[in-house]
Amino acid sequence: MRLDKYLKVSRLIKRRTVANDACDGGKITVNGKVSKASYNVAVGDIIEITFGERKIAVKVESINEYAKKDDASAMYSAISNN
Numbered sequence: 001m002r003l004d005k006y007l008k009v010s011r012l013i014k015r016r017t018v019a020n021d022a023c024d025g026g027k028i029t030v031n032g033k034v035s036k037a038s039y040n041v042a043v044g045d046i047i048e049i050t051f052g053e054r055k056i057a058v059k060v061e062s063i064n065e066y067a068k069k070d071d072a073s074a075m076y077s078a079i080s081n082n
Contacts, residue, residue, distance in 0.1 A: 001041050002038055003019070003041050006041045010075040010076055030045050030047050031045055043060050044059065045059070
């Protein structure tokens with residue numbers, strides 16, 4: 001699954017266009033490397049998102065094409081919040 005779609009489905013970012021812009025702006029890294037929106041996410045990847053001065057790091061636990069609001073947080077596990 002593409003990185004921008006994963007961020008939207010998992011509800012880490014509300015809209016896919018916002019996720020796409022964040023990728024283009026270099027605010028999202030996967031496994032320590034700045035990634036494009038087209039990056040293919042795999043289970044076990046570490047995604048870091050920078051929101052201003054705050055960073056969120058999560059580990060990909062599962063990949064689902066669709067997720068209900070209650071199930072979205074099961075797609076990842078939080079590593080740290082700064």
